[in-house]
Amino acid sequence: MNSSLRDYMPDRADRYFSGGSGQRSVARALFETVAGLPLICPHGHVDPLLFADAAYHFESPAELFLIPDHYVFRMLYSQGVPLEAQGVPMNEGEDNAAVESDHRKIWQTFAENYHLFQGTPTGLWLRDELHDLFGVTEKLTPANAQTVYDTISERLAAPDFTPRNLYEQFRVEALTTTDAATDTLEHHRAIRESDWDGRIYPTFRPDKVVNGIDQPQWNEQIGLLRAVSGVDIVDYPSYISALEQRRDFFRAMGATATDHAAETPFTVLLSPYEAEAIFQRGLAGGASAGDARLFTAHMLVEMARMSGEDGLVMQLHTGSVRNHNSALFRRFGADKGADIPHRLDFTHNLKPLLDRFGAHPSLRLVLFTLDESTSARELAPLAGHYPVLRIGPPWWFYDSINGMRNFFAQVMETAGIYNTVGFNDDTRAFASIPTRHELWRRIACDWLASLLVEGQIDDEDAFAMAHALSYGLAKETYRL
Amino acid sequence: MNSSLRDYMPDRADRYFSGGSGQRSVARALFETVAGLPLICPHGHVDPLLFADAAYHFESPAELFLIPDHYVFRMLYSQGVPLEAQGVPMNEGEDNAAVESDHRKIWQTFAENYHLFQGTPTGLWLRDELHDLFGVTEKLTPANAQTVYDTISERLAAPDFTPRNLYEQFRVEALTTTDAATDTLEHHRAIRESDWDGRIYPTFRPDKVVNGIDQPQWNEQIGLLRAVSGVDIVDYPSYISALEQRRDFFRAMGATATDHAAETPFTVLLSPYEAEAIFQRGLAGGASAGDARLFTAHMLVEMARMSGEDGLVMQLHTGSVRNHNSALFRRFGADKGADIPHRLDFTHNLKPLLDRFGAHPSLRLVLFTLDESTSARELAPLAGHYPVLRIGPPWWFYDSINGMRNFFAQVMETAGIYNTVGFNDDTRAFASIPTRHELWRRIACDWLASLLVEGQIDDEDAFAMAHALSYGLAKETYRL
């Protein structure tokens, strides 16, 4: 029985293609024309240190694949495996003795729970990365876990297995990191001053000096901003000046974009008096939650104004309720797989921003959503009308086969592909980048193939759209 | 490579069918039985003047295809082509000198941006209409734009290319327009008094004398209603009398339906005292936004009552935030591609209306949505229970291949097809009507074919359902 089912599994070259043999032939032909295109990585979270240090090496398979990856450890956690057993470090001040430090043991625990990833994007990325980058062709099992560990370790230790070499090998054309507004960009400076000509650029992410004006950390962050900018931030205008100065610095360091996260896309334009009043309450430690909500909403409009002026492409990631698991957050901190999406409204929330800048000639605003019900209903009609708007690719839990298929089905009829921006890998896992882009390109070609075999598009359109979705749109949108 | 991909494109006769060859054979066989059925057009926006004037001719390809079509010009606008360059007229009082008047130039601009419509329903309608009605078989390109313009222009100028002749050629059985409550229906009168026997009927749309009681225009509209009805509207009862009188007039002119638009499906039953109080504030120019919301909600219940009494089928189109782009609205007015859907609730909002009239023996209420998440969750369970309810076809941005596929997938399992109403073309573009109905019929047959090849329905059901969805349900629901 098993052997016969295996006959129905596709060649690796055809994986993730759907439909009958005709559609698969079309998808394969389209994919062949884009598989070798360079990678544009306009939004991600790779640590720039990887490229600043010419000799950087990854420590272990567990460090490369597991410990920093909240997609992985949250799944084992959901089935009762504590984060401690997975080697996830606790906050300072917690008793880290309980945290497993034996990376082989962590890897073994993972292998014993590998079935949890059946049919998940994490499972596909891991399998493809193990195959393509480490030559591991067997499925990971509890039995072979240590041998696979050896294979990976050996490869990691090879002198040529450095991020800079991988950058060339992966054919990355440009890669951007995500950096706090107060970051001194020292690693970026080191890269620029080195003899290496990889294009690694920062992205300006001011969330920590904008959001949470009612929290004590906000004042600490303003202190950092004061220090790094040299601007004496005493009021709203000097705060704005400091931000503008930091944007100029980021641009000088190669940045072409900003990034903003908020729980919702709520925007509002406060009067200068209102903005000043909230800002002063923030400085004095007396801002309320309502102040914080208004200030974040107002600053999104200010940031749109700045982007219109300095040309940095503005990205807006909304919809995640961060650190939903309070107990875990207290012990382990942020980004522990407990950021849960919620319902969004863009139509009403973005109106104040769009009333002011919706047709601005040089603003470009890329919207991302974690609420798929907004894609066809709100994002596509908005981006299919307002000149400044573009729709970002499926994000986070939707960076998956179904997420991408839904995206193509929900967005393209109304917005057209040219109001979208191609792919963002959005990852901190540098070594997984080719795998992620390949998945996107395969699903994009699969979608185009379905349109062609239904007579919706012709071959000429299909080739042009495959190129745009794989490469052209990301490069053009992000001004890279 | 290109030549080989072309081998996978279907014959025109099989376009928009999905699945493997078996399913396509079924879809084709089903479609052949409904392709030639007459067209029932129970909801649309064609100007009745086209039929009142026996010799009406369309001015130019740009006037036929582009200038009045907000699906088209909003897409070019979203990519930075101003409405002026597309020949879209501004409001009176604006400087219209900037508006392009050379229709050949407008057409050329369109051709240069034709790729924006790849994979969109607008692209499909245009292609099919050019092919079927004008014999244009090449894809529109910047290079052939003027030759195509010539071909279309020649056909438009032909003596037989009149709306009345097209009506016969298209095999339209009945077509309804949408008309303000204050319309004198002169074109409709001219049609009835002519020797032509085409069935063109008005639809009663009282939005302007109902919605926006807090706006100055509402009082102007009440003035028009007073004049056209001859009723001295001084209070709520005389207002209701005037509306009932207009409904009688519309029925005498052949109307079988009304249409109502609102931002949400909120309904409420005010006491006579409350209704009168709001109405008087409206007349005095002192109604609030809250009054307007309540009054619209209340009038939906009143209109349901009237429909129960006079038999006009009530249609409710909700979910669009109109004129979202304030700056554009000020310069160009309404219907400029800036109506953006938002989240809806039918379950709670319709309860007051349904509590009163949900099982009324002669009321029929057709619900349309722009929020697909309500289709399976709310509309199908509501229409699958309440005798008065029917679900209208996918509307606006959802009048598309995916919109229709989602509709069949989301609505039919719970509501069954007999609680839906077949197709509405809902268009002001008369010449596109056959194309739109054909798309619906093809996708309906494709859906039925998928059910048949999965063993969900048999051949007998499939043929009956194809006929109902293509023709029977629209005719029966709208009492045409």
Next chain:
Amino acid sequence: MNSSLRDYMPDRADRYFSGGSGQRSVARALFETVAGLPLICPHGHVDPLLFADAAYHFESPAELFLIPDHYVFRMLYSQGVPLEAQGVPMNEGEDNAAVESDHRKIWQTFAENYHLFQGTPTGLWLRDELHDLFGVTEKLTPANAQTVYDTISERLAAPDFTPRNLYEQFRVEALTTTDAATDTLEHHRAIRESDWDGRIYPTFRPDKVVNGIDQPQWNEQIGLLRAVSGVDIVDYPSYISALEQRRDFFRAMGATATDHAAETPFTVLLSPYEAEAIFQRGLAGGASAGDARLFTAHMLVEMARMSGEDGLVMQLHTGSVRNHNSALFRRFGADKGADIPHRLDFTHNLKPLLDRFGAHPSLRLVLFTLDESTSARELAPLAGHYPVLRIGPPWWFYDSINGMRNFFAQVMETAGIYNTVGFNDDTRAFASIPTRHELWRRIACDWLASLLVEGQIDDEDAFAMAHALSYGLAKETYRL
């Protein structure tokens, strides 16, 4: 024509499988390995009397298929057939003379409206049940209705056609009922005390003594609780004691789970003082609607605490606005096909409960939704993180082919299958149980086949997942 379409209909053995012949071969091979597995029925509404009475027989085809089935009679009602004509009994005190009592006539009315169920899950269940259980191979028509009635009646009257025999024939391994907290479980006691070893267990459903503290019925229910528990309920602590005592009793009678229904998943943790104050207002008949909302929300947290302590698996069914049709409710009572879903939020609403018990080592909380937009957005990320959470299968209107397909597509990528619970038939129609499980198993295998032919999973995973989804997960989750 008809004969040729029939060629494209699948063999019965392949029904409900999609895709091309390769995928169908895989689906068939997978299904063959699970088709004969025992049925685990961990949530449903079968009357335990069926098993307490060893000689129980169903009265008539109308009583078996139509009169108690709100899926059926609401569809005919939606097309104008009154409930009276379908034999649905009215509330006591209403004039039940109008209710049709001739079961043959009721059956004939149904047959005349059988086309309403084309393409609906109810249509599929009925067809398959008639075929598999009664050997009816013709489609039901007005012409053959009475002959089919005879065939069914004959079978129903057969001495071996008892629920206990069917239980064995269906290969049910365990079946749970749903029982009020105040139920004495006499039928369950009779089953246990009989010589029959079928595993029929109660489920603790305390809704009536929890929800609606502002309604007069609540006090009546508390009276029943007082009587059945022997606890003198005078304050919140004694109320909690009574509930805990009932849970102990249910556990002693074999229960492994509780079930809770609420309009939304709102949870809150009240202080003991607040809980007591609301409780006292409830006892005094003076609680408000706001009190009721808070008390239900608070009691969900209390019930989670109790489940953590006593190990009963907690189920939460939210999202239905019950008895939406007020007039019908007044005449016919609850469960008349007028329960309409509405929009839900789990992310914010469940946080208070999860903050307290989200990582509890012995709590297990199964979430069900009637708002599909929450599946990928909220449920999958929540269950893919919190150890206590599992996602229940598609419910009610979503217990359908599309509902299941959407469920697999929306939930599994983020949650993985091991954070789901397999199938619940959730039915009061005992005789339909095999049909419903078979539909689920077929669609699950069809989904797995699509993953395999796309290279997402291999054959080993596919077989393991098919077994888990068909049998293993339900058994493990519900501790059966």
